[in-house]
Amino acid sequence: MRIEAIFLLGVGVFFGCVGIAYWFLSYEQGGTMMLIGTCFLGLLPGAYYFYWYRRMIGYKYFFWGKMEKAPGVRLEDRDDASIAEGAGVIDSFPGSSIWPFILGMGAFGLVLGLVFGIWIALPGISLILVALVGVTAESRRGGHV
Amino acid sequence: MTDVIAPPLTGGAPEVPVDHGGGAEHGHAEHGPTGILKWLTTTDHKIIGLSYMITSLVIFYLAGIMALIMRVQLWDPHGSLVSPGAFNELFTMHGSLMLYLFAGPFAFGGLANYIVPLQVGAPDMAFPRLNALSYWLYLTGSTTMLLGFFVAGGAAQFGWVAYAPLSSAVNSPGAGPDVWMMGIALTGFSAIFTGVNLCGTIFYLRAPGMTMFRMPIFTWNMLVTGILILIAFPVLTAAIVMLFVDRHFGTHIYDVLGCHLVSGKPAPNACGSPLLWQNLFWFFGHPEVYILALPYFGMVTEILPVFSRKPIFGYKGMVFATLSIAALSTGVWAHHMFTTGAVLLPFFSLLSLLIAVPTGIKFFNWIGTMWRGQLLFRTPMMFSLGFLFAFLMGGVTGVMLAAPPIDFFTHDTYFVVAHFHQVLFGTTVFAGFAGLYYWYPKMFGRMLREKLGHWHFWLTFIGFWLTFMPQYVVGLKGMPRRVVYYPSGLGWQIYNQLSTIGAFMIGAGFFLLLINFVVSWRNPVLAGDNPWDGHALEWFTTSPPPHHNYTHLPPIRSERPTWDYNHPDALALKHGPHAATLSNGHNGSDGTKEKAGV
DSSP states (O other): OHHHHHHHHHHHHHHHHHHHHHHHHHOOHHHHHHHHHHHHHHHHHHHHHHHHHHHHTTEEETTEEEOSSOOOOOGGGOTTOOGGGGOSEEEEEOSBOSHHHHHHHHHHHHHHHHHHOHHHHHHHHHHHHHHHHHHHHHHHHTOOO | OEEEEOOOBTTOSSOOOOOSSOGGGTTHHHHSOOHHHHHHHBOOHHHHHHHHHHHHHHHHHHHHHHHHHHHHHTTSTTOOSSOHHHHHHHHHHHHHIIIIIIIHIIIIIIIHHHHHHHHHTOSSOSSHHHHHHHHHHHHHHHHHHHGGGGSTTOSOOSTTTTOTTTTSTTTSOSHHHHHHHHHHHHHHHHHHHHHHHHHHHHHHOOOTTOOGGGSOHHHHHHHHHHHHHHHHHHHHHHHHHHHHHHHHSOOOSSOOTTOOEETTEEOTTSSOOHHHHHHHHHHHHHHHHHHHHHHHHHHHHHHHHHHHTSOOSSHHHHHHHHHHHHHHHTTOGGGGGGGGSOSOHHHHHHHHHHTHHHHHHHHHHHHHHHTTOOOOOOHHHHHHHHHHHHHHHHHHHHHHHTSHHHHHHHTTBHHHHHHHHHHHIIIIIIIHHHHHHHHHHHHHSBOOOHHHHHHHHHHHHHHHHHHHHHHHHHHHTTOBSSOSOOOTTSSOHHHHHHHHHHHHHHHHHHHHHHHHHHHHHHSOOBOOSOTTOOOSGGGGSOSSOOTTSOSOBOOOOSSOHHHHHHOHHHHHHHHGGGGGGSSSSOOOTTSSOOOTTO
């Protein structure tokens, strides 16, 4: 998680510097806003990853609040981790689901409705709502279609 | 939902059966929907990846046919095959299909979707249902855009860049431009979801021991591409929606018509700005070039070591070069706008020129990888070498265009068309089809024919140079791009005719690829699990891989775990007396296969 954090924070720092330099060289608003937005796109998740990296090595909050027992870094971040150490459940994955297809068709209907008339958008919106309910219920239930 | 248990290690103490279902759902993959329902409901990254690839290849052939029609039209200065309006539709849709619907989706939706989870040892993408939604949005977005040919007034005619105010409701009326925009919006969301999925998969689903600096370069490049997608595509999608709102809801975001006037002049901040569109579009558009290029760089970086029988030269250098290219590519958007007179020339020129440095490092490393290697000239290697030549030429002319004086002189001429095609054809076609030939055996468990592959390569390679080199010359002679007729008597015709001949050679090459698919399907030559003696983790599993990818995994102790596992003697030689400490004390130097964790 350390490399991931550095990677994302690097994105933020780089575009922050470029954004500031660009503003003072050009005073152009559009480009500066996009560069600063990109800076935050890196800084926000980067800070989150860094926070968790520090917790894994025993700090409660970034650089302070030493914990008694450090959870340790993840197996995928350890050079010496063996496959056997990762035994157990990795995660839950849906076997199959009809809802992405329904949601896609709903979005299709919606955009066609914006071009050709609201009569196509209405069934599209209906499909989107049904799919959103369906996929949420499927996630909560833990089942699959 | 199915709980996926981590696969056991290779040859370890008693193998734990992989539980795909957990209790009542055990073996769901085998007993789930079948036929068309299976395709509609799948969340398996392999089926979704294949769906992406098949759809994008169909689009590639459609866009290629459009290119051939344009080339036939330009054979004669006053060609009469298509009308000027139809020609405008053709070049708009050719560019849009190739860039929005083929080059990107084939790489990050298709090959990356299929290969990245395999390369990091994951059972699937991090968000499988989101992955399926990405594909359906891509398919419906593509369909929406193609609908333009069937509506009154025809498809969009404003080029793939849709510059304002040409794309306004006044200058481009009709439903064709609208379906074009809605198609982009849908595929934009699709790309954003794929970017999220790639980052999530690479950050969270790597196998134990697969540290960031042991990931294959292709996976690294897809991670960087995922970040670039998250930077660029939201800007495009938002910009397109604003363009649509301008056209239909009376706003003036990019439009100066009808804005509030004070003393006959536009009131401050009361008007839209066409240049805002260019800024937003190119803030997407230039990273997009690298969103299209980086995955293909990754494919070549996978292929060259395997067919040179060497590890990659300068692994970390490759990673940092990729990061540098991506970072710089997001700060150079306005080099497409030099001639507007409204951009900071030194800033954008300097950053554009700097991109040549990390790209040069990559070339150095690719050559270093092949240097004194035992080169095997199989079809994937041939296409990779073709990529090196093609991209080098495109890159050199890119450095030329980064200099404003040259850009001013060649702007909107065929010189730019040639440069652009050499860069993108070099990456998406040469490297992309290198990747297809390379991973096809893994996907289908059967080989493509070498002889047909070589014919495909040589026709494409010769056709490529014959098509685009004359375009540089005719561009320098002043021929503008996007013209349906051109004056006779200026000496431009011979260059156009050479281009047309080259384009048909490329077309013939791709016809051979179709034949190769049919032959491989009807008379299969079984590939086995690792026909190329590949390095990365995907070559460890079966061809095609099982549901959730792995029944067992090798120890991961370098960036090429499969090769390490298959060549234990070389591994021991490499690590010398310290081989014993490779994992948890098991001695790999005695000629037995190193089995971490046994």
